[in-house]
Amino acid sequence: MRVGLDYRPATVAPQSGIGRQVCALEQALLSDPDTELLRFSEAPLDHPQRETACCPVWGGPLEGLQRPQVRWRFEARFLPKALSEKRVDLYIATANMGLPLGRKPAGQRWVLVLHDLFQLTEKNHHRSQLKALAYRMIDTLSIAWSVCRADRVWCPSQFSASEAGRLFPFARHKIRVLPNLVAPSTALADPQRSADLPPRYWLVVGTREPRKNMPLFLRGWQSARALSVEVPELVLVGYPQDVPEELRDIPGLHWRHGLEDAQLQALYEHAECLWQPSYAEGFGLPVVEALGHGTPVALARGSALDEVAPASSPRFAAHDAADLQRCLLALASQPLPRTPALREWAERYAPAAYRQHLQQLLQELAS
Structure with a gap:
């Protein structure tokens, strides 16, 4: 054919x-x-x-x-x-x-x-x-x-x-x-940790469209940092101009863009958790990519995100700032473990x- x-x-x-x-x-x-x-x-x-x-x-x-x-x-x-x-x-x-x-x-x-x-x-x-x-x-x-x-x-x-x-x-x-299709991390070169990354960090990938829900998430993360010193710094893959000006230079926020694939994979590999706060996703590629590295994920309820992560992954209501803050503080005080089951889940893709x-x-x- x-x-x-x-x-x-x-x-x-x-x-x-x-x-x-x-x-x-x-x-x-x-x-x-x-x-x-x-x-x-x-x-x-x-x-x-x-x-x-x-x-x-x-x-x-x-x-x-x-x-x-x-x-x-x-x-x-x-x-x-x-x-x-x-x-x-x-x-x-x-x-x-x-x-x-x-x-x-x-x-x-x-x-x-x-x-x-x-x-x-x-x-x-x-x-x-x-x-x-x-x-x-x-x-x-x-x-x-x-x-x-x-x-x-x-x-x-x-x-x-x-x-x-x-x-x-x-x-x-x-x-x-x-x-x-989401290629397993083992098919990629050994991801090297960048020297300018903080010792602990959470990761978010994607800022372009309003449905990525970045303003609500950044405000929630900023508030959680004010309440607890255990909340890690945040690496955000996207562009500062995609969010309101007052959220572009929050202390502890690290912007990344124009990454090569190996650089992105390294961010997944060393992140403590990937957050996916979108209120509308057709698939949720970053979620599966993170799981392929054994990196835990926390995500908003609804759309395709209900399908692409294990039922045990922490979830929060996409438009509920209080529910998001609850989840942020819980995972800051008790980080999720990296387990082989997360990689096994990603194998279905x-x-x-x-x-x-x-x-x-x-x-x-x-x-």
Whole structure:
């Protein structure tokens, strides 16, 4: 079977959550002897991605591949013809939308990887209300088109699958769950502890969208530090401009961004606990990555976070500052142990399990 893969997320941001999952899907498809993989992407004319992917003759702006006009040109003018010329049997769109605009050729099948629907259900980060409204309308049409036209919709969690079925009830019969791949820490180089890290620290990964719930968490952590000297310092992977100005320079807060994978893995390895305070997650990649290192996690209740961590992991109400503070103080005074059971939990998202799930879904399509 000849499979076409929308590689744009990996071209633009290979270290992002979606970009890493595109790379995971790529490697799983390459390992299948019955599959021939073709990557489809857009990139500047001098970009090395053009050596390994099918790209339009025109150059694309690397920082703007998700702009509506750039996407339309790729999905309407380039993609339908390219898929036909390459005789692709199955095309997989990998970023919540992006299936070709136009009539689907006979015998060709389309899959949509739908990570989440927060573009439609949550307040997202935009520079202006007008831009937010415009993107909400465009995203609604784009996602609805792709869900409608897809032969299958693959979601990384039961939560995302249920949300897709709720918003698009006509598509419930074709929605399936393909849990994300999370590489085990043993597959990575030995993570070295950075010399500038505090002896004890908690870790949070991700600040960009409001749903990450950073203002509430930072205020709760700051208050807990005022009540107890046992509350560790905090390493936050993200950008200071994503939170209110008064929260950017709290004593004991250490910002990190632009990390290579080995640096991020080292933060997981040496953290006393990973906190995930999001009130909306389609999967929760940092949670599983931390568990793969044997690092305990504490997380908000609700969304996909209810699925990706053991029932024994401490939880708190995402919008309840008092409940969060209770959890913060409890784990400061009595840190959670690192146990083999945490690594064993993360194994359900390891490459072997991912390839098995993927093969089952591909066989279903082929039949």
